[in-house]
Amino acid sequence: MNKTKIGIFLSLLLLIGLTSCGEQKSNSKLVLNEILINNQSNFQDDYGLHSAWIEIFNKSFGSTDLAACLLKVSNQPGDTVTYFIPKGDILTSVKPRQHALFWADGEPNRGTFHTSFKLNPKTANWIGLFDSGKKLLDQIVVPAGTLGPNQSYARVSDGATEWEVKSGSGDKYVTPSTNNKTLDSNAKKEKFEEHDANGIGMAISAMSVVFCGLILLFIAFKIVGKAAVNLSKRNAMKSKGIDKHEAKELSQAPGEVYAAISMALHEMQDEVHDVEETVLTITRVKRSYSPWSSKIYTLRETPSRK
Amino acid sequence: MGDFINFLGNNLADFWTYTGFANATVGHVVMILVGLVFIYLAVAKEFEPMLLIPIGFGILIGNIPFNMDAGLKVGIYEEGSVLNILYQGVTSGWYPPLIFLGIGAMTDFSALISNPKLMLIGAAAQFGIFGAYMIALAMGFDPMQAGAIGIIGGADGPTAIFLSSKLAPNLMGAIAVSAYSYMALVPVIQPPIMRLLTTKNERIIRMKPPRAVSHTEKVIFPIIGLLLTCFLVPSGLPLLGMLFFGNLLKESGVTRRLANTASGPLIDTITILLGLTVGASTQASEFLTFDSIKIFALGALSFVIATTSGVIFVKIFNLFLKKDNKINPLIGNAGVSAVPDSARISQVIGLEYDSTNYLLMHAMGPNVAGVIGSAVAAGILLGFLM
Structure with a gap:
């Protein structure tokens, strides 16, 4: 299917290229x-x-x-x-x-x-x-x-x-x-002096183009991003041998389920008791750390004076 | 014997006319003081030392007085002099694209790729350019000069030099020094505006951590970026082409040596030459004019407008975003493309109000979008006015 799509895309590109060659002056x-x-x-x-x-x-x-x-x-x-x-x-x-x-x-x-x-x-x-x-x-x-x-x-x-x-x-x-x-004379300069003496026209038209350019990039990378996320999900599912439905279920499992599974594994591997002496409490911990919170990013390096 | 002493006396008197002491004017002294202030700011305050040291020292070099009628070929404006040859990289506009090559090779666009809507902040901050353009017109500059002055608001030294070399070569020295000076003064100019325009609640908005960006996306970015922006604004090709090329060298992963050269030795060499010659171009006789003062005033205004529009744009943008998807307006200033200083300002101010809210990588998105935006804006001005 993908190969067909790529084939169609390449054919279109070729067609456009040939057409534009024909129109060249x-x-x-x-x-x-x-x-x-x-x-x-x-x-x-x-x-x-x-x-x-x-x-x-x-x-x-x-x-x-x-x-x-x-x-x-x-x-x-x-x-x-x-x-x-x-x-x-x-x-x-x-x-x-x-x-x-x-x-x-x-x-x-x-x-x-x-x-x-x-x-x-x-x-x-x-x-x-x-x-x-x-x-x-x-x-x-x-x-x-x-x-x-x-x-x-x-x-x-x-x-x-x-x-x-x-x-x-x-x-x-x-x-x-x-x-x-x-x-x-400088025709462009004179045109601007005559029709846009205060620069509003230039500001509006130029800002429109700047926004257009970056909106185009935004749309392009929104699409590329979505495709990349879907692709990585698909690859992950493939490597784990699960289907979409199972993946969805897994992603919806609450944290407590993972905690219970981890606890059970821990007990199985290390401390197998019939009766526990301690009470286990599970508290969700919010991790505020991210790689970006590294202090090297916070400020300019302190000057080193010898 | 008397003749010989007379000969020696004449020789010494002749020599005296060649010295800097005999040729010094008030303008030279003023400019040398400006150069010393730049060096002081760079060394003592660490304001953009990589730029201010070469520019500051360049100002000293360019303002050593000498006998201009002697044809010594030492001045930057004397054809064939060493400084003049080095200055050609500025006048013919090939230093800036090489700087952009290095910037591309050292910039990580991941933040932007993972959250592409941040690109729009980079676009909004370009209002600084066109705000300054309008004020420059009102102050009596012609449209081409106003365009060259306005680009100071893009906060991008290489772009400012590139555009002014095409649109208003006679103002290039003042524009370049102004652009670099204000980039160095970003930590002074931006924070008060950011505080003034945001509420305490807005300053502590936590943004969603961005997703991991795949290698494929990083490789695709410079290619799509180049095609989309340059098809729209071909006149931005020298800057955008080199920026995205540098980025592809970095992200492709197979041209590490080239990327290292572009982001290391090459950009360092060009930065030294660019800074020094731009500084030296401020020769008092050419630089100390009323226009230069007006350009400095306009430069400050353009930075203020750019910062203001970036922050306000985020606030307006937030009205349309879901509650858990809001953007912290403190990253609005980063649309001003002084990379990475304006992003650092977002981080520092953000930490003042919440010591665990790290905005740096979020701010890098609009920051690098600002680089693209200002290069696009330069291309538009070039296309419209040349």
Whole structure:
């Protein structure tokens, strides 16, 4: 019976595990983040030239290395150009939540961050990022005619799923090598300052969670405790060869019964008399001692001064 | 000859500008006196000597005046100095989880497992944190600073350091010293509140002796404890994870060497480094501010609120319990997780009113629940405010 229950429990666990695996989102750490194709007067490279650029964002909270990754571009089906990101350059390691910018200028000899391909402003551009094992990490198609000069196609914020055209006006400014959305305030702090200036909301919600956590533990250990007590009882009955009914009877026997049995045993073993000279009185003794009453627990140890 | 004497004179004058005497300020003297008071309390009064000796001496180290413009790399706030390197365990928050590992490896959760309802007292005492949070907001601190200050009420030094290093690093020195100071002063702060809030009849309530806890239950506790609390508050993982891991090392019975290391040499080493560097971080130029004074006042208040709420919660809880199952409200203070001092206070006060009523092990239940509760509360504050 128990084995069946354990089997069902394990199957359920497996099922839950498999289901949740199926729902997992892409866990690529590196994503394409912003692309500018027609660079007239935007960001300059280290040679002072205006070229198209591709920004990659490390959305994880650990450094990730781009070395040996592949950047691929295609302007038409079947025509794909690949740029192998060189190994051995420490700058290819992208710090947590930071960016790497590649110049799509067709000049790979100018350095690690200059690709072997160019982007074509007149056609659609498919750009793919692959890891060293040629597994696709991220891809994007910049449709033809979407971008004007100095406009970029970017995720709304770093790593977000939605893309938008950044025209450079208002809050839609082009952001090479920096956050797509500038965080110039502490949103959480401001939210608390605005809605919970006196802290009551925080106190109520946080205390609710603290109580929930400890109530969960309480319930769990109430159940575990009961199971453990039942188990130990069952084991004890098994070892003594008695059933539930007998155990109940035994547990209900008054102290006097045990005293009488002990006395009878004592008489049998040591002093067998027909007539007793003494009167036996039995008084229930309440033991106030427990291992906890040990004095070592009562106070801090007395300082020993020599 | 005259030039040589002149040279010697200039050298000595130059040397003088580097000495502590030339650079001493009133702030340094005040802080050195504070350090001496800590050492006095530890040695003469035996108030938490394991904490107050390193912190007190650390205050002396951190407040030796020196020429800060000389780039000697001796100060705790000078990058690359030895003290600065040791202090990184505090600023980057990895000392506290290691302390929790040791606490887990030396804590027996049996009292809590045998009587799980005592966990709720540990939860109630966390009102101290959020009471102090509200008062800190009213005093003009921003929510993140208020959260870091409030955690002093959790009475858990490592937790306070961990949280303040994340939420308000600039207040960490004052918060850490305040938390440890008040933990040392638990025997002074708690008894009057406990007496004030309880009647004589309540103080002599005898609690049922708890049942024996099986080995299996003790092994299951850290596993279930980790899963339940960290699924609810993942941001508490560094502290709770290490606490329960340490406990599993102890209770599994098969990793005795690891448990002994965690609960002995490791926690001792980290305690020395933590205490010393926290003390040294109270460099007068950084520490002696009006904010520090406010933090000390708030720290005292948070302990008072935590103790009060623990005791009152037990009294309310008793209204719903059967007559033979009542809880002695004197263990309510133990929800403040200063382990095991607040549990000892319950025992001492309980014995004052009934010399055969031993409350220590009963009080250990809420006491260790308080450790879990304060780590959970820290995780919540981190999750809400970061």
